Amino acid sequence: MAADYAAPADVDVWSGYFVGIAGGYAFKDVDWDINDGGETGDFSSDDFIIGAYYGRNWQSGNFVFGLDSSFNYIGLDEDDDLGDLEAEADFLGLSRLKVGYAVDNTLFYAAGGIASTIFKVEDTATGEDDDDWAFGFTVGAGVEHKFSEHWSARIEYAYFNIESDELEYEAGPGSDVIEFDLEGHIVRGGVAYHF
Structure with a gap:
């Protein structure tokens, strides 16, 4: 039975x-800056997240790299x-290097790498908008347990910080630019199949 699984x-x-x-x-948490300090502010946005993850592990003794x-x-x-203005950033990508220590079929790991998103801004008064990829960094840690030969469950924490380039939009008679700094903390759990 899966509950009795133990790694040799x-x-x-x-x-x-x-x-x-x-x-x-x-x-x-998001900080925003219009026209390089012309107007600044911040807001918070806390939401449920959902996604998929994938990758590759290499084990040497008790150490796991991935x-x-x-x-x-x-x-x-x-x-x-x-x-x-309306601001959106629906997508978050995390591409990380992972280092861990395995105790039988339980893996404790730390991970860090690149975080990415697509910022979009729209002036609802003029209908003008702009969007662009933005990149930053992420670090975190977690624990993963194999409960059968091919299946595992994990829980992890990740921190990310992403700063946008200038997004340009038409505001009345002229154009303005806005920059975003997105900082966040994620707590999530997952289930994976191992090939």
């Missing part, structure tokens, strides 16, 4: 490819604090 001693448990689904909660990537829906959509 001195056996490579974690090497190989995996793919999984994950869900949890994201606590997000590549771990995910794409997530984070549902950032704000217009209350921005006047005629």
